[in-house]
Amino acid sequence: MKFNDLHPNIKIRIMTEFFTDITQMAILPFMAIYFSSYVGAGLAGILLMINILLSIMVGLYSGFLADRIGRKKMLISAQAIQIFALLVMTVVNSPWLTSVWITYAMFIVSNISSSLIGPAASAMIIDVSTEKERPYIYGLGYWTGNIAIALGALLGGLFFEKYKMMLFVMFLFVSIVTLFIIIFFIKETFTFTRDKSETKPSIKTGLIRNYLNVLNDRGFMLFIVATICIMSLEFQLDKYVAVRLKEQFEAELFTFTITGVNMFSIIMLINTITIVFATLQLSKWLGQFNAKKVLTIGLLIYSISFTSFAYSNSFSLLILAAFFFTFGELMYSPIRQTILASIVNEQRRASYMAVDNLAYHVATLIGSIGLSLGALLPSEGMALLYLGLGLCGLVCYRIALSMKEEKEVRVDTQKESVL
Known part of the structure:
Protein backbone atom coordinates (compact mmCIF):
# COMPACT_ATOMS: atom_id res chain seq x y z
CA MET A 1 0.00 0.00 0.00
CA LYS A 2 1.30 3.45 -1.01
CA PHE A 3 0.05 6.98 -0.36
CA ASN A 4 -0.51 7.57 -4.10
CA ASP A 5 -2.82 4.53 -4.24
CA LEU A 6 -5.36 6.16 -1.93
CA HIS A 7 -8.54 7.92 -3.05
CA PRO A 8 -7.90 11.66 -3.76
CA ASN A 9 -10.31 12.67 -0.97
CA ILE A 10 -8.28 10.73 1.59
CA LYS A 11 -4.95 12.18 0.43
CA ILE A 12 -6.40 15.69 0.59
CA ARG A 13 -7.86 15.17 4.07
CA ILE A 14 -4.59 13.78 5.47
CA MET A 15 -2.59 16.72 4.10
CA THR A 16 -5.06 19.46 5.08
CA GLU A 17 -5.59 17.96 8.55
CA PHE A 18 -1.82 17.91 9.09
CA PHE A 19 -1.50 21.68 8.61
CA THR A 20 -4.79 22.37 10.41
CA ASP A 21 -3.62 20.35 13.43
CA ILE A 22 -0.32 22.24 13.57
CA THR A 23 -1.97 25.67 13.64
CA GLN A 24 -4.83 24.49 15.87
CA MET A 25 -2.51 22.94 18.46
CA ALA A 26 -0.42 26.11 18.52
CA ILE A 27 -3.51 27.92 19.88
CA LEU A 28 -6.15 25.70 21.52
CA PRO A 29 -4.09 24.13 24.38
CA PHE A 30 -3.03 27.62 25.46
CA MET A 31 -6.51 29.15 25.52
CA ALA A 32 -7.10 27.97 29.11
CA ILE A 33 -4.05 30.02 30.18
CA TYR A 34 -5.29 32.95 28.08
CA PHE A 35 -8.76 33.02 29.68
CA SER A 36 -7.38 32.39 33.19
CA SER A 37 -5.14 35.44 32.90
CA TYR A 38 -8.16 37.65 32.18
CA VAL A 39 -11.07 36.18 34.18
CA GLY A 40 -9.41 33.90 36.76
CA ALA A 41 -8.95 30.13 36.84
CA GLY A 42 -12.36 29.37 38.37
CA LEU A 43 -14.44 31.20 35.77
CA ALA A 44 -12.13 30.03 32.98
CA GLY A 45 -12.82 26.41 33.96
CA ILE A 46 -16.58 27.01 33.76
CA LEU A 47 -16.25 28.72 30.38
CA LEU A 48 -14.24 25.80 28.98
CA MET A 49 -16.77 23.30 30.37
CA ILE A 50 -19.60 25.16 28.59
CA ASN A 51 -17.55 24.96 25.40
CA ILE A 52 -17.19 21.16 25.75
CA LEU A 53 -20.94 20.69 26.33
CA LEU A 54 -21.82 22.80 23.29
CA SER A 55 -19.32 20.85 21.18
CA ILE A 56 -20.97 17.57 22.24
CA MET A 57 -24.46 18.75 21.25
CA VAL A 58 -23.30 20.22 17.94
CA GLY A 59 -21.30 17.08 17.14
CA LEU A 60 -24.41 14.90 17.46
CA TYR A 61 -26.44 17.23 15.24
CA SER A 62 -23.54 17.33 12.77
CA GLY A 63 -23.50 13.54 12.41
CA PHE A 64 -27.25 13.50 11.70
CA LEU A 65 -26.96 16.34 9.18
CA ALA A 66 -23.97 14.85 7.33
CA ASP A 67 -26.05 11.70 6.78
CA ARG A 68 -28.76 13.86 5.17
CA ILE A 69 -27.13 16.62 3.11
CA GLY A 70 -23.80 14.90 2.35
CA ARG A 71 -20.20 15.21 3.51
CA LYS A 72 -18.94 17.96 1.21
CA LYS A 73 -21.68 20.48 2.06
CA MET A 74 -21.00 19.96 5.77
CA LEU A 75 -17.26 20.46 5.29
CA ILE A 76 -17.73 23.64 3.25
CA SER A 77 -20.24 25.15 5.71
CA ALA A 78 -18.11 24.31 8.76
CA GLN A 79 -14.92 25.59 7.16
CA ALA A 80 -16.61 28.90 6.27
CA ILE A 81 -17.74 29.25 9.91
CA GLN A 82 -14.18 28.52 11.04
CA ILE A 83 -12.78 31.27 8.80
CA PHE A 84 -15.27 33.81 10.16
CA ALA A 85 -14.42 32.91 13.78
CA LEU A 86 -10.66 33.09 13.19
CA LEU A 87 -10.93 36.39 11.34
CA VAL A 88 -12.73 37.97 14.29
CA MET A 89 -10.32 36.38 16.81
CA THR A 90 -7.38 37.81 14.85
CA VAL A 91 -8.88 41.31 14.90
CA VAL A 92 -9.68 41.29 18.64
CA ASN A 93 -6.20 40.03 19.54
CA SER A 94 -4.33 42.65 17.57
CA PRO A 95 -2.21 45.55 18.81
CA TRP A 96 -5.18 47.85 18.12
CA LEU A 97 -7.97 45.91 19.86
CA THR A 98 -8.23 43.34 22.66
CA SER A 99 -11.48 41.71 23.81
CA VAL A 100 -11.47 38.55 25.88
CA TRP A 101 -15.26 38.09 25.63
CA ILE A 102 -15.42 38.39 21.86
CA THR A 103 -12.44 36.01 21.75
CA TYR A 104 -14.38 33.55 23.93
CA ALA A 105 -17.50 33.83 21.75
CA MET A 106 -15.45 33.16 18.62
CA PHE A 107 -13.54 30.38 20.42
CA ILE A 108 -16.91 28.66 20.90
CA VAL A 109 -17.83 29.24 17.24
CA SER A 110 -14.45 27.83 16.17
CA ASN A 111 -14.95 24.70 18.28
CA ILE A 112 -18.48 24.32 16.94
CA SER A 113 -16.97 24.38 13.46
CA SER A 114 -14.53 21.60 14.42
CA SER A 115 -17.45 19.56 15.82
CA LEU A 116 -19.29 20.00 12.52
CA ILE A 117 -16.26 18.87 10.52
CA GLY A 118 -15.33 15.78 12.57
CA PRO A 119 -18.17 13.28 11.86
CA ALA A 120 -18.47 14.29 8.17
CA ALA A 121 -14.72 13.98 7.54
CA SER A 122 -14.49 10.62 9.36
CA ALA A 123 -17.49 9.23 7.49
CA MET A 124 -16.10 10.42 4.16
CA ILE A 125 -12.87 8.47 4.69
CA ILE A 126 -14.89 5.30 5.37
CA ASP A 127 -17.05 5.97 2.27
CA VAL A 128 -14.08 5.87 -0.12
CA SER A 129 -11.79 3.31 1.53
CA THR A 130 -11.69 -0.46 1.62
CA GLU A 131 -11.18 -2.64 4.67
CA LYS A 132 -7.74 -3.59 3.33
CA GLU A 133 -6.68 0.06 3.00
CA ARG A 134 -7.91 1.28 6.40
CA PRO A 135 -5.07 -0.01 8.64
CA TYR A 136 -2.62 1.94 6.46
CA ILE A 137 -4.87 5.04 6.31
CA TYR A 138 -5.44 5.20 10.07
CA GLY A 139 -1.83 4.37 10.84
CA LEU A 140 -0.68 7.17 8.54
CA GLY A 141 -3.26 9.58 10.00
CA TYR A 142 -2.18 8.68 13.52
CA TRP A 143 1.47 9.29 12.63
CA THR A 144 0.95 12.64 10.88
CA GLY A 145 -1.49 13.75 13.61
CA ASN A 146 1.04 13.18 16.37
CA ILE A 147 3.79 14.97 14.46
CA ALA A 148 1.41 17.90 13.89
CA ILE A 149 0.47 18.00 17.58
CA ALA A 150 4.14 18.06 18.61
CA LEU A 151 4.99 20.81 16.10
CA GLY A 152 1.91 22.83 17.06
CA ALA A 153 2.64 22.60 20.77
CA LEU A 154 6.22 23.73 20.10
CA LEU A 155 5.01 26.73 18.06
CA GLY A 156 2.46 27.66 20.73
CA GLY A 157 5.00 27.36 23.52
CA LEU A 158 7.40 29.66 21.67
CA PHE A 159 5.02 32.28 20.28
CA PHE A 160 1.56 32.24 21.92
CA GLU A 161 2.37 34.56 24.81
CA LYS A 162 3.84 37.42 22.75
CA TYR A 163 2.80 36.69 19.17
CA LYS A 164 -0.66 35.14 19.42
CA MET A 165 -1.98 37.33 16.59
CA MET A 166 0.61 35.78 14.25
CA LEU A 167 -0.66 32.29 15.20
CA PHE A 168 -4.27 33.31 14.56
CA VAL A 169 -3.23 34.64 11.13
CA MET A 170 -1.49 31.32 10.36
CA PHE A 171 -4.59 29.35 11.36
CA LEU A 172 -6.79 31.69 9.30
CA PHE A 173 -4.57 31.30 6.22
CA VAL A 174 -4.57 27.48 6.51
CA SER A 175 -8.38 27.50 6.91
CA ILE A 176 -8.89 29.66 3.79
CA VAL A 177 -6.62 27.40 1.71
CA THR A 178 -8.42 24.33 3.09
CA LEU A 179 -11.84 25.76 2.11
CA PHE A 180 -10.56 26.42 -1.41
CA ILE A 181 -9.27 22.82 -1.68
CA ILE A 182 -12.55 21.35 -0.37
CA ILE A 183 -14.65 23.35 -2.85
CA PHE A 184 -12.59 22.54 -5.93
CA PHE A 185 -10.95 19.17 -5.24
CA ILE A 186 -13.05 17.16 -2.76
CA LYS A 187 -15.75 14.97 -4.31
CA GLU A 188 -19.06 14.18 -2.61
CA THR A 189 -19.08 10.59 -1.34
CA PHE A 190 -22.59 10.13 0.03
CA THR A 191 -26.14 10.70 -1.19
CA PHE A 192 -29.03 10.20 1.21
CA THR A 193 -31.85 7.99 -0.09
CA ARG A 194 -35.17 7.77 1.72
CA ASP A 195 -37.74 5.04 1.23
CA LYS A 196 -40.55 6.51 -0.93
CA SER A 197 -43.16 5.12 1.45
CA GLU A 198 -41.49 6.86 4.40
CA THR A 199 -42.86 10.28 5.35
CA LYS A 200 -40.32 13.03 5.98
CA PRO A 201 -40.04 13.56 9.78
CA SER A 202 -39.29 16.87 11.46
CA ILE A 203 -35.64 17.59 12.22
CA LYS A 204 -36.22 16.96 15.94
CA THR A 205 -38.06 13.68 15.34
CA GLY A 206 -35.54 12.57 12.74
CA LEU A 207 -32.63 13.39 15.03
CA ILE A 208 -34.10 11.44 17.97
CA ARG A 209 -35.08 8.47 15.79
CA ASN A 210 -31.64 8.47 14.17
CA TYR A 211 -29.72 8.26 17.45
CA LEU A 212 -32.16 5.76 18.99
Whole structure:
Protein backbone atom coordinates (compact mmCIF):
# COMPACT_ATOMS: atom_id res chain seq x y z
CA MET A 1 0.00 0.00 0.00
CA LYS A 2 1.30 3.45 -1.01
CA PHE A 3 0.05 6.98 -0.36
CA ASN A 4 -0.51 7.57 -4.10
CA ASP A 5 -2.82 4.53 -4.24
CA LEU A 6 -5.36 6.16 -1.93
CA HIS A 7 -8.54 7.92 -3.05
CA PRO A 8 -7.90 11.66 -3.76
CA ASN A 9 -10.31 12.67 -0.97
CA ILE A 10 -8.28 10.73 1.59
CA LYS A 11 -4.95 12.18 0.43
CA ILE A 12 -6.40 15.69 0.59
CA ARG A 13 -7.86 15.17 4.07
CA ILE A 14 -4.59 13.78 5.47
CA MET A 15 -2.59 16.72 4.10
CA THR A 16 -5.06 19.46 5.08
CA GLU A 17 -5.59 17.96 8.55
CA PHE A 18 -1.82 17.91 9.09
CA PHE A 19 -1.50 21.68 8.61
CA THR A 20 -4.79 22.37 10.41
CA ASP A 21 -3.62 20.35 13.43
CA ILE A 22 -0.32 22.24 13.57
CA THR A 23 -1.97 25.67 13.64
CA GLN A 24 -4.83 24.49 15.87
CA MET A 25 -2.51 22.94 18.46
CA ALA A 26 -0.42 26.11 18.52
CA ILE A 27 -3.51 27.92 19.88
CA LEU A 28 -6.15 25.70 21.52
CA PRO A 29 -4.09 24.13 24.38
CA PHE A 30 -3.03 27.62 25.46
CA MET A 31 -6.51 29.15 25.52
CA ALA A 32 -7.10 27.97 29.11
CA ILE A 33 -4.05 30.02 30.18
CA TYR A 34 -5.29 32.95 28.08
CA PHE A 35 -8.76 33.02 29.68
CA SER A 36 -7.38 32.39 33.19
CA SER A 37 -5.14 35.44 32.90
CA TYR A 38 -8.16 37.65 32.18
CA VAL A 39 -11.07 36.18 34.18
CA GLY A 40 -9.41 33.90 36.76
CA ALA A 41 -8.95 30.13 36.84
CA GLY A 42 -12.36 29.37 38.37
CA LEU A 43 -14.44 31.20 35.77
CA ALA A 44 -12.13 30.03 32.98
CA GLY A 45 -12.82 26.41 33.96
CA ILE A 46 -16.58 27.01 33.76
CA LEU A 47 -16.25 28.72 30.38
CA LEU A 48 -14.24 25.80 28.98
CA MET A 49 -16.77 23.30 30.37
CA ILE A 50 -19.60 25.16 28.59
CA ASN A 51 -17.55 24.96 25.40
CA ILE A 52 -17.19 21.16 25.75
CA LEU A 53 -20.94 20.69 26.33
CA LEU A 54 -21.82 22.80 23.29
CA SER A 55 -19.32 20.85 21.18
CA ILE A 56 -20.97 17.57 22.24
CA MET A 57 -24.46 18.75 21.25
CA VAL A 58 -23.30 20.22 17.94
CA GLY A 59 -21.30 17.08 17.14
CA LEU A 60 -24.41 14.90 17.46
CA TYR A 61 -26.44 17.23 15.24
CA SER A 62 -23.54 17.33 12.77
CA GLY A 63 -23.50 13.54 12.41
CA PHE A 64 -27.25 13.50 11.70
CA LEU A 65 -26.96 16.34 9.18
CA ALA A 66 -23.97 14.85 7.33
CA ASP A 67 -26.05 11.70 6.78
CA ARG A 68 -28.76 13.86 5.17
CA ILE A 69 -27.13 16.62 3.11
CA GLY A 70 -23.80 14.90 2.35
CA ARG A 71 -20.20 15.21 3.51
CA LYS A 72 -18.94 17.96 1.21
CA LYS A 73 -21.68 20.48 2.06
CA MET A 74 -21.00 19.96 5.77
CA LEU A 75 -17.26 20.46 5.29
CA ILE A 76 -17.73 23.64 3.25
CA SER A 77 -20.24 25.15 5.71
CA ALA A 78 -18.11 24.31 8.76
CA GLN A 79 -14.92 25.59 7.16
CA ALA A 80 -16.61 28.90 6.27
CA ILE A 81 -17.74 29.25 9.91
CA GLN A 82 -14.18 28.52 11.04
CA ILE A 83 -12.78 31.27 8.80
CA PHE A 84 -15.27 33.81 10.16
CA ALA A 85 -14.42 32.91 13.78
CA LEU A 86 -10.66 33.09 13.19
CA LEU A 87 -10.93 36.39 11.34
CA VAL A 88 -12.73 37.97 14.29
CA MET A 89 -10.32 36.38 16.81
CA THR A 90 -7.38 37.81 14.85
CA VAL A 91 -8.88 41.31 14.90
CA VAL A 92 -9.68 41.29 18.64
CA ASN A 93 -6.20 40.03 19.54
CA SER A 94 -4.33 42.65 17.57
CA PRO A 95 -2.21 45.55 18.81
CA TRP A 96 -5.18 47.85 18.12
CA LEU A 97 -7.97 45.91 19.86
CA THR A 98 -8.23 43.34 22.66
CA SER A 99 -11.48 41.71 23.81
CA VAL A 100 -11.47 38.55 25.88
CA TRP A 101 -15.26 38.09 25.63
CA ILE A 102 -15.42 38.39 21.86
CA THR A 103 -12.44 36.01 21.75
CA TYR A 104 -14.38 33.55 23.93
CA ALA A 105 -17.50 33.83 21.75
CA MET A 106 -15.45 33.16 18.62
CA PHE A 107 -13.54 30.38 20.42
CA ILE A 108 -16.91 28.66 20.90
CA VAL A 109 -17.83 29.24 17.24
CA SER A 110 -14.45 27.83 16.17
CA ASN A 111 -14.95 24.70 18.28
CA ILE A 112 -18.48 24.32 16.94
CA SER A 113 -16.97 24.38 13.46
CA SER A 114 -14.53 21.60 14.42
CA SER A 115 -17.45 19.56 15.82
CA LEU A 116 -19.29 20.00 12.52
CA ILE A 117 -16.26 18.87 10.52
CA GLY A 118 -15.33 15.78 12.57
CA PRO A 119 -18.17 13.28 11.86
CA ALA A 120 -18.47 14.29 8.17
CA ALA A 121 -14.72 13.98 7.54
CA SER A 122 -14.49 10.62 9.36
CA ALA A 123 -17.49 9.23 7.49
CA MET A 124 -16.10 10.42 4.16
CA ILE A 125 -12.87 8.47 4.69
CA ILE A 126 -14.89 5.30 5.37
CA ASP A 127 -17.05 5.97 2.27
CA VAL A 128 -14.08 5.87 -0.12
CA SER A 129 -11.79 3.31 1.53
CA THR A 130 -11.69 -0.46 1.62
CA GLU A 131 -11.18 -2.64 4.67
CA LYS A 132 -7.74 -3.59 3.33
CA GLU A 133 -6.68 0.06 3.00
CA ARG A 134 -7.91 1.28 6.40
CA PRO A 135 -5.07 -0.01 8.64
CA TYR A 136 -2.62 1.94 6.46
CA ILE A 137 -4.87 5.04 6.31
CA TYR A 138 -5.44 5.20 10.07
CA GLY A 139 -1.83 4.37 10.84
CA LEU A 140 -0.68 7.17 8.54
CA GLY A 141 -3.26 9.58 10.00
CA TYR A 142 -2.18 8.68 13.52
CA TRP A 143 1.47 9.29 12.63
CA THR A 144 0.95 12.64 10.88
CA GLY A 145 -1.49 13.75 13.61
CA ASN A 146 1.04 13.18 16.37
CA ILE A 147 3.79 14.97 14.46
CA ALA A 148 1.41 17.90 13.89
CA ILE A 149 0.47 18.00 17.58
CA ALA A 150 4.14 18.06 18.61
CA LEU A 151 4.99 20.81 16.10
CA GLY A 152 1.91 22.83 17.06
CA ALA A 153 2.64 22.60 20.77
CA LEU A 154 6.22 23.73 20.10
CA LEU A 155 5.01 26.73 18.06
CA GLY A 156 2.46 27.66 20.73
CA GLY A 157 5.00 27.36 23.52
CA LEU A 158 7.40 29.66 21.67
CA PHE A 159 5.02 32.28 20.28
CA PHE A 160 1.56 32.24 21.92
CA GLU A 161 2.37 34.56 24.81
CA LYS A 162 3.84 37.42 22.75
CA TYR A 163 2.80 36.69 19.17
CA LYS A 164 -0.66 35.14 19.42
CA MET A 165 -1.98 37.33 16.59
CA MET A 166 0.61 35.78 14.25
CA LEU A 167 -0.66 32.29 15.20
CA PHE A 168 -4.27 33.31 14.56
CA VAL A 169 -3.23 34.64 11.13
CA MET A 170 -1.49 31.32 10.36
CA PHE A 171 -4.59 29.35 11.36
CA LEU A 172 -6.79 31.69 9.30
CA PHE A 173 -4.57 31.30 6.22
CA VAL A 174 -4.57 27.48 6.51
CA SER A 175 -8.38 27.50 6.91
CA ILE A 176 -8.89 29.66 3.79
CA VAL A 177 -6.62 27.40 1.71
CA THR A 178 -8.42 24.33 3.09
CA LEU A 179 -11.84 25.76 2.11
CA PHE A 180 -10.56 26.42 -1.41
CA ILE A 181 -9.27 22.82 -1.68
CA ILE A 182 -12.55 21.35 -0.37
CA ILE A 183 -14.65 23.35 -2.85
CA PHE A 184 -12.59 22.54 -5.93
CA PHE A 185 -10.95 19.17 -5.24
CA ILE A 186 -13.05 17.16 -2.76
CA LYS A 187 -15.75 14.97 -4.31
CA GLU A 188 -19.06 14.18 -2.61
CA THR A 189 -19.08 10.59 -1.34
CA PHE A 190 -22.59 10.13 0.03
CA THR A 191 -26.14 10.70 -1.19
CA PHE A 192 -29.03 10.20 1.21
CA THR A 193 -31.85 7.99 -0.09
CA ARG A 194 -35.17 7.77 1.72
CA ASP A 195 -37.74 5.04 1.23
CA LYS A 196 -40.55 6.51 -0.93
CA SER A 197 -43.16 5.12 1.45
CA GLU A 198 -41.49 6.86 4.40
CA THR A 199 -42.86 10.28 5.35
CA LYS A 200 -40.32 13.03 5.98
CA PRO A 201 -40.04 13.56 9.78
CA SER A 202 -39.29 16.87 11.46
CA ILE A 203 -35.64 17.59 12.22
CA LYS A 204 -36.22 16.96 15.94
CA THR A 205 -38.06 13.68 15.34
CA GLY A 206 -35.54 12.57 12.74
CA LEU A 207 -32.63 13.39 15.03
CA ILE A 208 -34.10 11.44 17.97
CA ARG A 209 -35.08 8.47 15.79
CA ASN A 210 -31.64 8.47 14.17
CA TYR A 211 -29.72 8.26 17.45
CA LEU A 212 -32.16 5.76 18.99
CA ASN A 213 -31.23 3.46 16.10
CA VAL A 214 -27.54 4.01 16.86
CA LEU A 215 -28.04 3.38 20.60
CA ASN A 216 -29.92 0.14 19.82
CA ASP A 217 -26.83 -1.22 18.03
CA ARG A 218 -25.53 -3.27 20.98
CA GLY A 219 -22.24 -4.22 19.38
CA PHE A 220 -21.40 -0.61 18.55
CA MET A 221 -22.40 0.64 22.01
CA LEU A 222 -20.13 -1.97 23.64
CA PHE A 223 -17.39 -0.68 21.37
CA ILE A 224 -18.10 2.86 22.63
CA VAL A 225 -17.99 1.74 26.29
CA ALA A 226 -14.63 0.13 25.57
CA THR A 227 -13.37 3.34 23.93
CA ILE A 228 -14.42 5.40 26.96
CA CYS A 229 -12.58 3.02 29.32
CA ILE A 230 -9.36 3.05 27.31
CA MET A 231 -9.35 6.75 26.40
CA SER A 232 -10.07 7.74 30.02
CA LEU A 233 -6.73 6.11 30.83
CA GLU A 234 -4.94 8.24 28.26
CA PHE A 235 -6.49 11.42 29.68
CA GLN A 236 -5.10 10.50 33.09
CA LEU A 237 -1.54 10.97 31.85
CA ASP A 238 -1.45 14.76 31.97
CA LYS A 239 -3.72 14.90 35.04
CA TYR A 240 -3.35 12.38 37.90
CA VAL A 241 -0.09 10.84 36.65
CA ALA A 242 1.56 14.24 36.12
CA VAL A 243 0.44 15.50 39.54
CA ARG A 244 1.50 12.27 41.31
CA LEU A 245 4.97 12.37 39.77
CA LYS A 246 5.35 16.02 40.73
CA GLU A 247 4.49 15.24 44.36
CA GLN A 248 6.08 11.81 44.85
CA PHE A 249 8.91 11.26 42.37
CA GLU A 250 12.55 12.23 42.63
CA ALA A 251 15.60 10.33 41.42
CA GLU A 252 19.35 10.76 41.05
CA LEU A 253 20.91 9.94 37.67
CA PHE A 254 24.69 10.30 37.76
CA THR A 255 25.07 13.84 39.12
CA PHE A 256 21.63 15.05 38.04
CA THR A 257 18.48 15.27 40.13
CA ILE A 258 15.37 14.31 38.16
CA THR A 259 12.16 15.79 39.56
CA GLY A 260 8.63 14.53 38.93
CA VAL A 261 8.07 17.28 36.36
CA ASN A 262 11.27 16.25 34.57
CA MET A 263 10.12 12.61 34.64
CA PHE A 264 6.76 13.49 33.12
CA SER A 265 8.52 15.43 30.36
CA ILE A 266 10.78 12.42 29.67
CA ILE A 267 7.73 10.11 29.40
CA MET A 268 6.06 12.48 26.92
CA LEU A 269 9.31 12.83 24.94
CA ILE A 270 9.71 9.05 24.68
CA ASN A 271 6.08 8.79 23.57
CA THR A 272 6.47 11.44 20.85
CA ILE A 273 9.82 10.20 19.49
CA THR A 274 8.67 6.56 19.41
CA ILE A 275 5.47 7.49 17.58
CA VAL A 276 7.33 9.57 15.00
CA PHE A 277 9.93 6.91 14.20
CA ALA A 278 8.04 3.64 14.75
CA THR A 279 4.40 4.13 13.69
CA LEU A 280 4.57 3.34 9.97
CA GLN A 281 7.05 0.47 10.31
CA LEU A 282 5.10 -1.12 13.17
CA SER A 283 1.74 -0.70 11.38
CA LYS A 284 3.13 -2.37 8.26
CA TRP A 285 4.56 -5.28 10.28
CA LEU A 286 1.42 -5.79 12.37
CA GLY A 287 -0.76 -5.78 9.25
CA GLN A 288 0.15 -9.44 8.61
CA PHE A 289 -1.34 -10.59 11.94
CA ASN A 290 -4.93 -11.14 13.10
CA ALA A 291 -6.43 -7.75 14.06
CA LYS A 292 -8.26 -9.15 17.10
CA LYS A 293 -5.05 -10.62 18.55
CA VAL A 294 -3.07 -7.42 17.87
CA LEU A 295 -5.77 -5.36 19.59
CA THR A 296 -5.82 -7.70 22.60
CA ILE A 297 -2.03 -7.74 23.08
CA GLY A 298 -1.78 -3.99 22.51
CA LEU A 299 -4.45 -3.19 25.11
CA LEU A 300 -2.89 -5.54 27.68
CA ILE A 301 0.51 -3.85 27.26
CA TYR A 302 -1.12 -0.42 27.35
CA SER A 303 -3.13 -1.14 30.52
CA ILE A 304 -0.28 -2.74 32.47
CA SER A 305 2.00 0.19 31.58
CA PHE A 306 -0.53 2.62 33.02
CA THR A 307 -0.62 0.73 36.31
CA SER A 308 3.12 1.43 36.55
CA PHE A 309 2.54 5.15 35.97
CA ALA A 310 0.01 5.14 38.79
CA TYR A 311 2.26 3.82 41.58
CA SER A 312 5.92 3.34 40.58
CA ASN A 313 8.68 5.75 41.61
CA SER A 314 11.43 3.74 39.92
CA PHE A 315 13.19 5.65 37.15
CA SER A 316 14.03 2.53 35.12
CA LEU A 317 10.54 1.03 35.48
CA LEU A 318 8.89 4.29 34.39
CA ILE A 319 11.18 4.49 31.34
CA LEU A 320 10.22 0.91 30.38
CA ALA A 321 6.55 1.70 31.00
CA ALA A 322 6.83 4.76 28.71
CA PHE A 323 8.14 2.61 25.85
CA PHE A 324 5.61 -0.20 26.40
CA PHE A 325 2.72 2.25 26.82
CA THR A 326 3.62 3.81 23.46
CA PHE A 327 3.97 0.46 21.70
CA GLY A 328 0.65 -0.66 23.15
CA GLU A 329 -0.93 2.55 21.88
CA LEU A 330 0.59 2.04 18.41
CA MET A 331 -0.76 -1.52 18.33
CA TYR A 332 -4.35 -0.82 19.31
CA SER A 333 -5.14 2.70 18.03
CA PRO A 334 -5.07 2.19 14.21
CA ILE A 335 -6.70 -1.24 14.63
CA ARG A 336 -9.48 0.32 16.73
CA GLN A 337 -10.20 2.83 13.96
CA THR A 338 -10.18 0.09 11.33
CA ILE A 339 -12.62 -2.04 13.30
CA LEU A 340 -14.85 0.96 13.99
CA ALA A 341 -15.07 1.69 10.25
CA SER A 342 -16.25 -1.86 9.61
CA ILE A 343 -19.02 -1.98 12.25
CA VAL A 344 -20.86 1.29 11.56
CA ASN A 345 -24.15 1.31 9.65
CA GLU A 346 -23.59 2.33 6.02
CA GLN A 347 -26.52 4.79 5.95
CA ARG A 348 -25.62 6.41 9.29
CA ARG A 349 -21.82 6.55 9.18
CA ALA A 350 -21.54 10.21 10.21
CA SER A 351 -24.00 9.66 13.08
CA TYR A 352 -21.97 6.70 14.34
CA MET A 353 -18.78 8.75 14.12
CA ALA A 354 -20.48 11.56 16.06
CA VAL A 355 -21.23 9.11 18.90
CA ASP A 356 -17.62 7.93 18.73
CA ASN A 357 -16.50 11.56 19.11
CA LEU A 358 -18.86 11.87 22.08
CA ALA A 359 -16.98 9.00 23.73
CA TYR A 360 -13.82 11.14 23.71
CA HIS A 361 -15.60 13.97 25.51
CA VAL A 362 -16.90 11.55 28.15
CA ALA A 363 -13.40 10.11 28.56
CA THR A 364 -12.06 13.65 29.05
CA LEU A 365 -14.53 14.24 31.87
CA ILE A 366 -13.59 10.90 33.49
CA GLY A 367 -9.94 11.91 33.21
CA SER A 368 -10.71 15.07 35.18
CA ILE A 369 -12.61 13.06 37.81
CA GLY A 370 -9.57 10.79 38.13
CA LEU A 371 -7.54 13.73 39.40
CA SER A 372 -10.03 14.21 42.24
CA LEU A 373 -10.12 10.47 43.00
CA GLY A 374 -6.33 10.51 43.24
CA ALA A 375 -6.62 12.85 46.21
CA LEU A 376 -8.73 10.22 48.03
CA LEU A 377 -7.18 6.92 46.95
CA PRO A 378 -3.57 5.75 47.47
CA SER A 379 -1.43 5.24 44.38
CA GLU A 380 -1.95 1.45 44.63
CA GLY A 381 -5.70 2.02 44.53
CA MET A 382 -5.38 4.16 41.39
CA ALA A 383 -3.20 1.46 39.81
CA LEU A 384 -5.93 -1.13 40.40
CA LEU A 385 -8.52 1.27 39.01
CA TYR A 386 -6.44 1.78 35.87
CA LEU A 387 -5.98 -1.97 35.43
CA GLY A 388 -9.72 -2.46 35.88
CA LEU A 389 -10.53 0.19 33.26
CA GLY A 390 -8.06 -1.36 30.82
CA LEU A 391 -9.41 -4.91 31.27
CA CYS A 392 -13.01 -3.68 31.07
CA GLY A 393 -12.21 -1.93 27.80
CA LEU A 394 -10.48 -5.05 26.44
CA VAL A 395 -13.43 -7.32 27.33
CA CYS A 396 -15.96 -4.92 25.76
CA TYR A 397 -13.89 -4.66 22.58
CA ARG A 398 -13.66 -8.45 22.27
CA ILE A 399 -17.40 -8.94 22.86
CA ALA A 400 -18.17 -6.23 20.27
CA LEU A 401 -15.87 -7.95 17.77
CA SER A 402 -17.46 -11.34 18.46
CA MET A 403 -20.91 -9.84 17.83
CA LYS A 404 -19.64 -8.35 14.55
CA GLU A 405 -18.25 -11.74 13.47
CA GLU A 406 -21.51 -13.51 14.36
CA LYS A 407 -23.49 -10.94 12.37
CA GLU A 408 -21.24 -11.45 9.33
CA VAL A 409 -21.74 -15.22 9.55
CA ARG A 410 -25.55 -14.76 9.69
CA VAL A 411 -25.48 -12.46 6.65
CA ASP A 412 -23.33 -14.91 4.66
CA THR A 413 -25.66 -17.78 5.61
CA GLN A 414 -28.70 -15.79 4.49
CA LYS A 415 -27.03 -14.98 1.16
CA GLU A 416 -26.21 -18.66 0.59
CA SER A 417 -29.79 -19.70 1.38
CA VAL A 418 -31.15 -17.16 -1.14
CA LEU A 419 -28.80 -18.49 -3.82
